[in-house]
Amino acid sequence: MQEEVHERHAMERGLRAALDKGELELHFQPQLDLGGRVIGAEALLRWRRPEGGYVPASRVIAIAEETGLIHPIGDYVLGSACERIKVCQRAPCPFPGRLAVNVSPWQLASSGFVGKVRRVIEVSGIDPSLLTLEITESSFLHDLDDATRKIRELGSTGVQFSIDDFGTGYSALAHLKKLPVHELKIDQVFVHELTTDPTSRLVETILGIAHHMNMRVIAEGVETAAQRDALASMGCHAFQGYLFSPPLAESAFMEWLGARQPRAQVRAGAADSKSEHRQRN
Ligand code: C2E
Ligand code: MG
Ligand code: MG
Numbered sequence: 020m021q022e023e024v025h026e027r028h029a030m031e032r033g034l035r036a037a038l039d040k041g042e043l044e045l046h047f048q049p050q051l052d053l054g055g056r057v058i059g060a061e062a063l064l065r066w067r068r069p070e071g072g073y074v075p076a077s078r079v080i081a082i083a084e085e086t087g088l089i090h091p092i093g094d095y096v097l098g099s100a101c102e103r104i105k106v107c108q109r110a111p112c113p114f115p116g117r118l119a120v121n122v123s124p125w126q127l128a129s130s131g132f133v134g135k136v137r138r139v140i141e142v143s144g145i146d147p148s149l150l151t152l153e154i155t156e157s158s159f160l161h162d163l164d165d166a167t168r169k170i171r172e173l174g175s176t177g178v179q180f181s182i183d184d185f186g187t188g189y190s191a192l193a194h195l196k197k198l199p200v201h202e203l204k205i206d207q208v209f210v211h212e213l214t215t216d217p218t219s220r221l222v223e224t225i226l227g228i229a230h231h232m233n234m235r236v237i238a239e240g241v242e243t244a245a246q247r248d249a250l251a252s253m254g255c256h257a258f259q260g261y262l263f264s265p266p267l268a269e270s271a272f273m274e275w276l277g278a279r280q281p282r283a284q285v286r287a288g289a290a291d292s293k294s295e296h297r298q299r300n
Contacts, residue, residue, distance in 0.1 A: 031086050034066065034079065038091055042067050045099050046266035049275070050119075050237060053256040057276060059117035061153070061259060062100045063266045064092070084125055093126040097136065101143040101150065103269070108145055113276035119151035119181060124158040128165065133172050140176070147177035151202065154180060156188035163191060167198060174199030181237075186225055196232050203229045205255065207240020213249045226254050 037043055045062045052058050066074040083089040100120045107116045126132055140147050152173070158166050170180055181202035182195070186209060205225050212219040222238075229236040238250050241260030250258065267275055 027082070030074075030078075030082050031088070033068075034082055034086075034088055034092075037066055038088070038095065042069065043092065043095055044268065045096065045103070046268055047103075047118075047272040048259055048266040049264050049272070050257060050259045051263050052258075053251055057113075057279075058115060058257060059119060059151070060114065060272070061119040061121075061266075062096065062103070063121070064096055065266075065268075080121075080123065084123055089123050089125050090129060093123060094135065096120055097139050098143075101139050101145050104145045104149050105143045108149070113273070113279075116146075116149045117151060117179075118149065119153050121153045121183065122158075124155065124161060127154060127158050127169060128161055133169050136173055136178065137176065140178070148179060151179040151181050153183040153204065155183050156185070156190050159191045159194065160189055163194065167194070170198050170200070186221060192228070200232075200234060202235040202237060205236060205238040205250075207260070210238050210240045210246055210250070210260070211242075214243065214245050222250065222255070223253055230254075 044065050044067060046065050047060045047062055049057050050059045050061065064076050064079060066076075066079050068074060079092075080089070083092050097120060100118050104116055104118050106112065107114045136152075140150065154166075154170075174180060179202065180198070180200045181204055182200055183204045184206040185203040187206050203225060205222060209219070209221045209225065213222055226236055235257065236255050237257040237259060238246075238255050239259045241247050241250065241258045241262050243262060246260075247258055247262060264275055
């Protein structure tokens, strides 16, 4: 027990120092459509230890949430993601630009969150519809009205919202329908069930909900062609997972993109994202 507390303190100190010393970085995992076209990416936090190796993101986030470090870390993630979008928006870039970042319920609940996101967007000068904020259903547990107001406010600026790990937590379904949420992410647990438990109807249920609510759907944790094909046959046409690529460091991600995407598609992707935003708002 004492050892555990000691280790946690050491991790907390290490994480604080990591923020200052620039040991945190974002990795990027591509998201693709059925035709194999890259439609966006998810930014995932990585803590590179000086002694080598990465600390798992779930562990970093758990410590950050317990200690309040989630706020400066969240600022770093948001700022870096918008910088990445800006670079792609300005120069010819093999990335369509739509980037998703994970937002902890603690961040959404903080009083300055909306202003912070607005400022980062303003300073970077990006098209807000290229930024997706991934929130989980647990964001609605603490204060439903507060979360609703913030999502509406940011939604009105063009920022997109995605419900991560959809179906694994508490769901305010009736409420979700009234919010400017653009996307549901099918959790990898349900994706894996597709090929291990043929009786499971969960993916079809989620697709039905998304269709009813006029939302996009993306499946995460897609590892096999069988899973992709099963998803596609049910009507899910956007994917993320090891089948296509693991999350990659920025330079490796740009190389991966450069090796597979003709420029013409890049421009079409950015245009699609804008017209889709206009349709929903
Ligand atoms: P998530 O947002 O649901 O991210 C998906 C996780 O699945 C990532 O783990 C990703 O590396 C992993 N993954 C991707 N494809 C596959 C696959 O085909 N198979 C399997 N088994 N896994 C796959 P990661 O990067 O370790 O992140 C874990 C969680 O930590 C994330 O889950 C998210 O909840 C949180 N997280 C990561 N980065 C951030 C961040 O910047 N901010 C916040 N608040 N949370 C973050
Ligand atoms: Mg996510
Ligand atoms: Mg997820």
